[in-house]
Structure formats: C-alpha cells, structure tokens
Amino acid sequence: xxxxxxxxxxxxxxxxxxxxxxxxxxxxxxxxxxxxxxxxxxxxxxxxxxxxxxxxxxxxxxxxxxxxxxxxxxxxxxxxxxxxxxxxxxxxxxxxxxxxxxxxxxxxxxxxxxxxxxxxxxxxxxxxxxxxxxxxxxxxxxxxxxxxxxxxxxxxxxxxxxxxxxxxxxxxxxxxxxxxxxxxxxxxxxxxxxxxxxxxxxxxxxxxxxxxxxxxxxxx
Amino acid sequence: xxxxxxxxxxxxxxxxxxxxxxxxxxxxxxxxxxxxxxxxxxxxxxxxxxxxxxxxxxxxxxxxxxxxxxxxxxxxxxxxxxxxxxxxxxxxxxxxxxxxxxxxxxxxxxxxxxxxxxxxxxxxxxxxxxxxxxxxxxxxxxxxxxxxxxxxxxxxxxxxxxxxxxxxxxxxxxxxxxxxxxxxxxxxxxxxxxxxxxxxxxxxxxxxxxxxxxxxxxx
Numbered sequence: 001x002x003x004x005x006x007x008x009x010x011x012x013x014x015x016x017x018x019x020x021x022x023x024x025x026x027x028x029x030x031x032x033x034x035x036x037x038x039x040x041x042x043x044x045x046x047x048x049x050x051x052x053x054x055x056x057x058x059x060x061x062x063x064x065x066x067x068x069x070x071x072x073x074x075x076x077x078x079x080x081x082x083x084x085x086x087x088x089x090x091x092x093x094x095x096x097x098x099x100x101x102x103x104x105x106x107x108x109x110x111x112x113x114x115x116x117x118x119x120x121x122x123x124x125x126x127x128x129x130x131x132x133x134x135x136x137x138x139x140x141x142x143x144x145x146x147x148x149x150x151x152x153x154x155x156x157x158x159x160x161x162x163x164x165x166x167x168x169x170x171x172x173x174x175x176x177x178x179x180x181x182x183x184x185x186x187x188x189x190x191x192x193x194x195x196x197x198x199x200x201x202x203x204x205x206x207x208x209x210x211x212x213x214x215x216x217x218x219x220x
Numbered sequence: 221x222x223x224x225x226x227x228x229x230x231x232x233x234x235x236x237x238x239x240x241x242x243x244x245x246x247x248x249x250x251x252x253x254x255x256x257x258x259x260x261x262x263x264x265x266x267x268x269x270x271x272x273x274x275x276x277x278x279x280x281x282x283x284x285x286x287x288x289x290x291x292x293x294x295x296x297x298x299x300x301x302x303x304x305x306x307x308x309x310x311x312x313x314x315x316x317x318x319x320x321x322x323x324x325x326x327x328x329x330x331x332x333x334x335x336x337x338x339x340x341x342x343x344x345x346x347x348x349x350x351x352x353x354x355x356x357x358x359x360x361x362x363x364x365x366x367x368x369x370x371x372x373x374x375x376x377x378x379x380x381x382x383x384x385x386x387x388x389x390x391x392x393x394x395x396x397x398x399x400x401x402x403x404x405x406x407x408x409x410x411x412x413x414x415x416x417x418x419x420x421x422x423x424x425x426x427x428x429x430x431x432x433x434x435x436x437x438x439x
Binding site: 062063067068072074079081163177191195199203 | 279280283284285286287288289291292295296298299373376377378380381383384391394395398403404405407408409411412415416419420423
C-alpha cells in the first residue's frame with residue numbers, strides 16, 4: 001500500500017504527551033472524587049430524602065443519563081456564557097464530568113443503599129449508634145463495597161469520555177494528540193500511540209480502584 | 221445576516237439533522253449486533269486462541285475512547301488508499317465499539333444459564349452450535365433484551381462523538397447553527413432536549429422490560 005509507518009519523531013513530542021496525560025489524570029482524579037461525592041449525596045437524598053428532593057434528584061439523574069456528555073460539555077462551556085456564566089475550559093470540563101458522573105453514581109450507589117438489610121440498621125440502633133454513625137458505618141461503607149466494581153467501571157468510562165474535552169480546548173491527552181498531528185501530519189501514528197496510552201490509563205485506573213476497594217473499603 | 225435564522229429555523233434544522241443521528245444509531249446497533257454475536261460465539265466457543273482474541277478485542281474497545289477509535293478508522297482506512305467519508309469512519313467505529321459492549325452483555329446472559337443445561341444438551345450429543353441454537357440462546361435472549369435496549373441509549377449518545385470527525389448529526393448541526401446565530405444557549409438546550417427525546421423512551425422501555433423479568437421470577 002506504499003505507506004511507511006514512522007513513529008520515530010514522536011519521541012521528540014514526549015513532553016507534549018506527558019503534559020496531556022497530566023491534565024487527563026487531574027481531570028479524572030478531581031472529576032471522579034467530586035462526582036462520587038455528588039453521587040453519595042444524590043443517592044442518600046433519593047433514598048431517604050423528602051418527596052420534593054427525590055423528584056429533583058430523579059429529574060437530574062434522568063436528564064444527565066439521557067443526553068450525551070459532549071452536549072452537556074458544550075452547553076456548559078458555550079451555552080452558559082450567554083446567561084452570564086463564563087467558565088475556563090478546565091473548570092467547564094471538570095463541572096461537566098462531575099455532573100455526568102454524579103448522575104450515574106447516584107443510581108449505582110442508590111442500588112447499594114437499597115440493598116442494605118433492615119436488620120443491619122436495627123442492630124446499629126441497638127448498639128446506640130447515632131443516625132450519622134449508622135449511615136456511615138452500617139449503610140454507606142458496606143453499600144460502596146457492594147457496588148464498587150460498577151462504580152469503578154463508570155469512572156473508567158468517564159476518564160475515556162474526557163477525550164471529548166479537547167473540543168473546548170482543554171489541553172488534555174487528545175488535545176496533545178491533535179496538536180502533534182497538526183505538526184507532523186503523522187495522524188495514524190499519533191492517534192495509535194495515544195490510543196495505547198489511553199488503554200494503559202484505563203488499566204491503571206482500574207488497578208487504583210481495586211487498591212482503594214481493598215485497603216480503604218476493606219473489600220476482598 | 222444572522223437575523224435571517226429565527227428560532228423556528230433553528231428548531232427545524234436540528235430536527236432534520238436528528239435523522240442522521242437516528243440513521244447512525246440504527247447502523248451501529250444492527251452492525252454491532254451482528255459483529256457482537258460473532259464475538260459472543262467466539263468468546264463462548266472454548267477454543268483458546270479464539271477466546272483470547274475476543275478478550276483482546278473487548279478490552280481494546282472498552283478500554284479506549286470512542287473518539288480515538290473514530291480517529292483511527294478515519295486515518296487508518298485512508299492508509300489503504302480509501303477516501304474515507306466521515307459517515308463510514310463513524311459507522312465502522314461505532315459498530316465495533318457496540319459489538320464489544322454487546323458481546324460482553326450477552327456473555328453475561330449466556331453465563332447466567334445454569335451449567336446443567338450445557339451438560340444435559342451435550343449428553344444428548346448436540347454439537348456446540350446446536351446447543352447454542354436450541355438450548356442456550358432461546359433462554360439467554362429472554363434475559364438479554366432489557367440490557368440490550370438499555371445499551372441502545374449509549375449508542376444514541378455515542379453518535380454525538382461523530383460530530384468531531386465532521387459527521388453532520390444533531391450535535392454538529394448545533395455547532396454550525398451556533399456559529400451562524402450566536403445563540404448557543406438556545407441551540408444547545410434544543411440539542412440536549414432532542415437527544416433526551418430519543419433516549420428517554422428507550423431508557424423507560426428498558427426499565428419496564430427489566431421489571432417484567434424480575435416480576436415473573438418472583439412468582
């Protein structure tokens with residue numbers, strides 16, 4: 001086919017790649033940390049909150065889960081300034097990731113909360129634990145342990161989805177790839193290497209979640 | 221010039237471009253279903269190299285961004301001297317991406333069939349393909365339908381990524397209309413609502429089907 005692959009000059013762009021990987025990692029860590037927090041709050045509201053709060057959280061979850069991430073991102077970055085809310089590209093990217101993951105993790109964590117046996121809570125009450133102690137030690141942590149695999153997969157999906165943030169010029173890994181491809185015109189080679197890096201990041205992130213599950217939550 | 225395009229025109233143009241979102245979704249769903257079925261057969265065949273190859277395929281497409289897959293199709297197919305239009309690259313990438321997820325979803329359903337069914341059918345001297353066709357799949361399909369409908373929502377949302385490689389569907393039309401009208405808030409609200417109108421019924425349907433299965437099991 002007369003095309004010669006040439007990966008050689010990509011090494012010269014290693015710092016551009018590393019900068020991109022760094023922002024992708026920052027987006028992922030901040031996005032997942034805050035997103036899971038929103039998910040815990042949302043799940044608790046939906047499970048134990050008053051009716052009006054359950055309706056609001058339910059609407060939020062349905063709206064986020066049934067629209068594409070890229071449209072949410074564009075709405076926040078391009079749409080909101082029209083309403084007077086101007087955000088930087090990294091802030092907009094993080095907000096989009098947080099509200100997106102927040103909706104998914106609300107549903108995932110709620111399933112965990114709902115599967116807590118009633119006897120566990122009654123046992124906690126018998127031991128004179130306060131309401132917040134029961135929620136934290138008896139309900140939440142065992143629930144997180146049960147749904148941890150599903151939550152990990154969702155976070156990997158969000159990390160991979162962050163590739164789209166290059167479109168609002170957040171300088172993450174895909175942005176770095178686009179930049180390099182526009183310089184050396186070796187499109188296929190650049191995106192091939194970038195794909196492999198993403199695969200490595202996904203495998204790495206899964207391992208991080210496994211370790212958190214084992215040492216922080218005490219899951220097997 | 222920008223005043224030429226009113227709210228109604230924006231709405232109408234978005235609605236027209238939503239056709240391409242639907243066409244791309246159907247292509248990916250049907251193509252992904254066929255390829256996913258082949259991957260499923262290879263995955264459950266018990267033949268070591270086939271199993272390893274399908275595991276690699278699934279890992280690759282579930283562990284990398286859909287956007288990268290589209291870029292690779294776009295520039296990769298061009299290496300064979302093909303002039304690759306955006307719809308082809310998007311269609312092929314979405315098909316393979318859907319196949320990886322559907323194969324994994326369906327494998328879960330096949331695994332859920334009790335082992336005794338395999339043993340009983342092999343004691344009747346059925347071959348692997350006969351076992352699949354007459355014993356395993358008829359039972360697996362029943363539990364596979366709700367998660368498959370649920371995944372179709374992900375495909376609809378996945379088509380939005382095709383806008384980045386230049387396929388004019390709902391999202392890309394939204395970007396173009398924004399550039400022409402400078403009304404991003406209105407345009408992207410409408411784009412989001414139209415995606416919601418496509419996805420929500422599918423989500424509700426998936427939930428309804430799931431409830432039906434769990435309901436019938438409770439009896």
